[in-house]
Amino acid sequence: MVCLGARLVFLHLxxxxxxxxxxxxxxxxxxxxxxxxxxxxxxxxxxxxLVLDVPAKDVCANPDAVxxxxxxxxxxxxxxxxxxxxxAEITAKLDRPGREYACIRAxxxxxxxxxIEALRLPGVFMKERTVRYYPHHDxxxxxxxxxxxAGDGSAGVEQRMDRFLKGSRGLLESKKNALRExxxxxxxxxxxxxxxxxxxxxxxQYAQYIMEKALDxxxxxxxxxxQGAWAIMQNVRTGEILAMASRPSYDLNHFRTxxxxxxxxxxxxxxxxxxxxxxxITFAAALNEGLTTPETVIHCENGKWMHRNRLLRDYHxxxxxxxxxxxxxxxxxxTAKLAVQLGDQRLFxxxxxxxxxxxxxxxxxxxxxxxxxxxxxxxxISASRMAIGQGVAVTAxxxxxxxxxxxxxxxxxxxxxVQRVVAKDGTVLDEQHPEELGRPIRTETAATMRRLLxxxxxxxxxxxxxxxxxxxxxxxxxxxxxPVGGRYSSTDHMASFVGFLPAEKPExxxxxxxxxxxxxHTGGQVAAPIFQRIASETARYMxxxxxxxxxxxxR
Amino acid sequence: xxxxxxxxxxxVVGKVRTEVDIVRRRNRKKVVKAYALPVxxxxxxxxxxxxxxxxxxxxxxxxTLGDELKQLETHRDVLLKEYQQELFKWTRLKAPQNLxxxxxxxxxxxxxxxxxxxxxxxxxxxxxxxMIGAGQQMASVSRMKDAIE
Numbered sequence: 001m002v003c004l005g006a007r008l009v010f011l012h013l014x015x016x017x018x019x020x021x022x023x024x025x026x027x028x029x030x031x032x033x034x035x036x037x038x039x040x041x042x043x044x045x046x047x048x049x050l051v052l053d054v055p056a057k058d059v060c061a062n063p064d065a066v067x068x069x070x071x072x073x074x075x076x077x078x079x080x081x082x083x084x085x086x087x088a089e090i091t092a093k094l095d096r097p098g099r100e101y102a103c104i105r106a107x108x109x110x111x112x113x114x115x116i117e118a119l120r121l122p123g124v125f126m127k128e129r130t131v132r133y134y135p136h137h138d139x140x141x142x143x144x145x146x147x148x149x150a151g152d153g154s155a156g157v158e159q160r161m162d163r164f165l166k167g168s169r170g171l172l173e174s175k176k177n178a179l180r181e182x183x184x185x186x187x188x189x190x191x192x193x194x195x196x197x198x199x200x201x202x203x204x205q206y207a208q209y210i211m212e213k214a215l216d217x218x219x220x221x222x223x224x225x226x227q228g229a230w231a232i233m234q235n236v237r238t239g240e241i242l243a244m245a246s247r248p249s250y251d252l253n254h255f256r257t258x259x260x261x262x263x264x265x266x267x268x269x270x271x272x273x274x275x276x277x278x279x280x281i282t283f284a285a286a287l288n289e290g291l292t293t294p295e296t297v298i299h300c301e302n303g304k305w306m307h308r309n310r311l312l313r314d315y316h317x318x319x320x321x322x323x324x325x326x327x328x329x330x331x332x333x334x335t336a337k338l339a340v341q342l343g344d345q346r347l348f349x350x351x352x353x354x355x356x357x358x359x360x361x362x363x364x365x366x367x368x369x370x371x372x373x374x375x376x377x378x379x380x381i382s383a384s385r386m387a388i389g390q391g392v393a394v395t396a397x398x399x400x401x402x403x404x405x406x407x408x409x410x411x412x413x414x415x416x417x418v419q420r421v422v423a424k425d426g427t428v429l430d431e432q433h434p435e436e437l438g439r440p441i442r443t444e445t446a447a448t449m450r451r452l453l454x455x456x457x458x459x460x461x462x463x464x465x466x467x468x469x470x471x472x473x474x475x476x477x478x479x480x481x482x483p484v485g486g487r488y489s490s491t492d493h494m495a496s497f498v499g500f501l502p503a504e505k506p507e508x509x510x511x512x513x514x515x516x517x518x519x520x521h522t523g524g525q526v527a528a529p530i531f532q533r534i535a536s537e538t539a540r541y542m543x544x545x546x547x548x549x550x551x552x553x554x555r
Numbered sequence: 556x557x558x559x560x561x562x563x564x565x566x567v568v569g570k571v572r573t574e575v576d577i578v579r580r581r582n583r584k585k586v587v588k589a590y591a592l593p594v595x596x597x598x599x600x601x602x603x604x605x606x607x608x609x610x611x612x613x614x615x616x617x618x619t620l621g622d623e624l625k626q627l628e629t630h631r632d633v634l635l636k637e638y639q640q641e642l643f644k645w646t647r648l649k650a651p652q653n654l655x656x657x658x659x660x661x662x663x664x665x666x667x668x669x670x671x672x673x674x675x676x677x678x679x680x681x682x683x684x685x686m687i688g689a690g691q692q693m694a695s696v697s698r699m700k701d702a703i704e
Contacts, residue, residue: 049646055636110640130639135646184621185614209651470669540667543675 029182033170037132038196040144040157040165042205043242043419050205051144051158054133057113057126059083059105063096066123075121079104082116094123107131134252140208142246142265143201143364143417146255155255155263157199157418159365164421164429167196195424202240202419207233207538211243214533219247224526228515230266230396231534236404236506238434239413241362266515268367271393272494275480276462276523278389279335280402280449283327285350286338288445294324294452298334305333308380312336328455330462330477332388339387347383348375353440354402355412356394360437362415370394389480396496400511403475403498406453407506410446412437450474454503465528466497468536470546474506475499475531477523482516492516497527501535507544510534 011019040051059079066075072094080087083105093102104124108116113126132147145156153162170193175186215229226247233243246266250258264270286292303317314332326334339347351357357372371393373382386392397415405412414435421430441449453474456463462477478496481488495517500509512527512534520526538544592600647653658665 048649049642052639052642052646054639054643110636133643135643136650136652139650139652182625184625185617187621206651470671537667540669543673546669546671548671 027175029174029176031172033172033193035167035169035193036195038165038198040199042201042203045200048205050140051134053130055110056107056131057110057128058103059108059116060125060127061094061102061104062123063094063099063102066094067097069122071122078119078121137251137253138249141249141252143244146252156364160363161199164197165199168194197421197423197429199421200419202417204242206541208243210537211534212245214530215245215247218530224517224520226514226517228266231512232267232396232400234400234404234415234509236407236500236509239415241415241417265366267396268364271368271370271395273390273480274394274399275389275478276330277399277476277478277496277498280476281350281354282335282339282387284441284445284449285342287448288441291341292323294448296323298337300331300333307384310381324452327452328461335387336384339383344375344378344383350440353438355398360397360401360415363418368395370398396511396513399498400509403500404509406446406449407500407509409443410439410441412440450503462524463497463528465524466499466531468532468539471501471539472503472547473499473501474503477528479522493521495521495523495526497523497531502544
């Protein structure tokens with residue numbers, strides 16, 4: 001008793017800082033408060049969620065307990081049945097005596113996890129956590145991007161808007177009792193978690209669905225095979241991207257199994273020679289400079305024109321054509337002659353003004369600037385070739401911006417996908433508004449170009465397969481040979497169609513690019529039908545005024 | 556005094572005070588005086604007791620509030636998870652892919668109506684009492700009929 005009393009006195013009165021420090025430390029209870037990453041919505045807001053955090057459970061096991069109970073075969077069989085995983089794979093994880101932890105399946109949806117929990121399998125337990133979930137799997141995958149295992153946005157909107165979506169974890173310092181339970185009344189420092197803000201996109205979920213389905217159905221149709229395909233839909237007045245799809249795609253919930261090609265957003269990252277779709281710039285420039293009119297007649301040299309000792313051919317040999325017909329029939333020679341008339345410097349300036357060779361500043365990572373060589377690097381025939389889309393490379397985004405500019409009375413708008421970012425308390429943290437990038441052509445020139453481009457989809461135009469019943473469509477086909485090993489390939493092509501509707505009062509522009517389609521390979525055969533399908537369904541869905549309604553409205 | 560005695564004891568004591576009574580009374584008073592606490596000390600004791608009681612009450616109250624707080628926090632977390640779960644289900648349910656799959660399951664072939672089949676009402680088409688103008692209504696109906704035919 002005496003000893004105990006002495007010890008007690010010593011502990012209370014003696015130098016006890018070290019002992020006290022240990023006790024204080026052992027009673028310390030510090031926890032990080034979880035934070036919910038912001039959601040991503042389409043342009044219709046709360047109704048359409050594209051990405052969210054979802055509670056999930058990791059199915060874990062204590063292999064040692066399972067082995068000691070001699071239940072390995074039984075547990076493996078049950079888990080195999082419920083998780084749809086080979087029993088051998090699960091057995092390999094369970095049959096490890098001496099080990100106390102094994103993760104059988106990570107991030108299982110709560111409902112499925114509860115079915116396993118109900119079985120009360122020996123040695124099997126669950127670990128709760130929150131996972132980033134993409135309910136539509138590969139839908140809009142290249143725009144949304146994904147979050148890596150460390151919780152950082154690593155592609156698409158998830159990457160670009162990471163600072164808003166992420167939020168910040170909170171902190172709570174408290175004390176705990178001998179049972180390791182928090183002593184609530186001993187709570188000390190409390191730093192509340194800042195929940196991630198929600199991001200609202202300009203994307204329309206249904207328009208996106210129409211676009212992706214059109215691409216997938218054509219791919220599944222067996223009539224055309226391709227290496228890749230991508231498409232964009234844009235509001236021509238504001239520059240908002242309404243839909244953006246790229247193929248091949250990947251499941252965002254299993255991004256680790258996707259390869260580089262699948263993860264690539266072709267619409268922004270693939271730079272290619274556009275071919276005839278670029279002729280619109282030359283025509284617009286020549287009209288804007290007053291060098292020609294739609295009625296001006298130009299000789300097309302019956303399909304073969306020797307310019308600076310280099311031969312230029314037309315796909316269909318023509319004699320004399322008006323400028324309007326030259327665009328409708330996509331004459332290379334007529335376009336090249338207009339370019340020569342314009343001169344290198346002016347052609348370059350127009351191409352630059354239309355956004356070639358520079359990034360347009362879309363709020364998505366991975367945008368390429370394309371290739372537009374400086375005039376000083378041009379050869380004597382460069383203008384005639386660049387005018388028809390050779391020797392210059394663009395992205396699909398740049399291409400659609402050119403046509404949106406024509407559709408928008410010559411005003412070029414910056415493309416964007418994020419409409420606004422809203423904090424949990426409703427504060428708008430970031431909001432994007434339509435932004436003008438320039439005015440490469442006059443309003444009258446744009447109107448003339450719309451009229452000329454609308455003729456391309458007439459029954460005798462190259463883009464007749466892009467025509468939409470009830471609507472007038474303005475656009476242009478493009479078929480470009482791919483450069484392979486320093487030469488233009490005769491078998492590998494890039495087929496494209498870009499246009500807008502209604503031609504009289506444009507609302508939306510769409511571009512479709514198909515990489516190396518086989519056996520059909522022209523833009524008119526491959527890309528135009530996809531455009532037609534996307535445009536016709538979207539026009540109905542969005543309730544765009546038909547040609548008849550537009551005519552009535554104009555009267 | 557008699558009245559006092561009556562009140563305290565509940566019965567009438569109708570006796571004349573004797574010497575003994577007087578001595579007793581005097582003695583009683585002396586005893587009481589001898590055991591009484593000094594007022595400041597009593598006040599201190601009462602204060603200390605009150606403080607101790609208040610402290611115990613506050614600790615209990617803190618513990619109760621802490622328990623309630625924790626319960627509410629747990630409840631909030633559970634509700635949040637349920638909400639997220641429901642949100643997730645709802646999102647999946649109304650995804651265009653799912654809607655189309657459901658339509659196909661029931662052999663329903665649906666497409667968007669053409670612009671000729673759609674009657675759009677503008678604010679100007681609706682009169683003050685909320686009724687569509689008779690002429691416009693007829694025109695709309697005839698257009699619908701045309702479209703259906």
